[in-house]
Amino acid sequence: MSTILSLTYESPLGTLKLTSNKDALLGLSFISEIREKQESNPVLEMTIQQLDAYFKGTLQKFSVPMELHGTAFQKTVWEALCTIPYGTVVSYQDIAIAIGNPKAVRAVGMANNKNPISIIIPCHRVIGKQGSLTGYAGGLDKKQWLLCHERENQDNNLQE
Template identity: 60%
Template sequence: MMSKPVSEIYWGTFQHPLLLHPLHLAVTNQGLCRITWPHETIDVLKKWVNRRIPNAFLIQNHNQLSKYVQQLQEYFDGDRKKFTLPLDLRGTAFQTSVWQALTQIPYGQAWSYSDIAERIDNPKAVRAVGTANGANPIPIVIPCHRVIGKNATLTGFRGGLDMKEKLLQLEGYYDYTKKGHARFQF
């Protein structure tokens, strides 16, 4: 009986003064596959890897993550507007189409969930777009924070509305109202 192949997943952390806690990053041989939010622990990363990449072996290795950490550092320092990292997206076809659309939102701008649904040629899938946006495994690099309600309010965000606002302000985007609620307003 043959055993299943084991995938090596390299992980490490990224810390910046704008963040209260570190981000945990995971990288496969294909590219970046997961970034946690500051309020999420290493256990969140481990559970995600176990669910999405069965038989994976997590190896802490900061050298394997150096180019990813460097680009995040440049972004948080205000010196990078676009990421040029290889990604290893783990999701459904619909989710990956939404995540690809998110990468098209320019730095310092925001689109609505409806805008994303139109962009993927599925204008009636607004709520599904919101769900896929919330399941984004690579936040910041795939800029789910650049999606706001159609009425320009901040809306539900897995990273927390304070983090969403912090990232939008880092990019110089202030054209929103803080009246948003933690629940989705598409």
């Protein structure tokens, strides 16, 4: 069994908990307090470097290895989320259509809600069909901040 390590990262939006095994990032989520021992490894260090660059506005696409645990449907949705270009938004219906299941709008929303790697798997780029901001595990204020941050930095000469 692979050892799982966790580390916290202070972002402009608050504290994030990062978890990984030796090969891949397993989770990234917003937390309110630190309760665990802090340990790092190369995957977590790479994640921190990429988050630093993202929050500075100099990184648009993450390349940290990820290991996703979920249903086949959830993984399909999460992979589709990773194709949404930086600084743009799509609807839940757009994702349902993109995965070849146009009637699965609610299921896409539920899979979005279960996204284990916030920010890197950009579920914040998914909005309601009429353009409204809807659900985000970190809160709608954080979703709005991330969308504004990406729009403001979209035209920078950024790393891919």
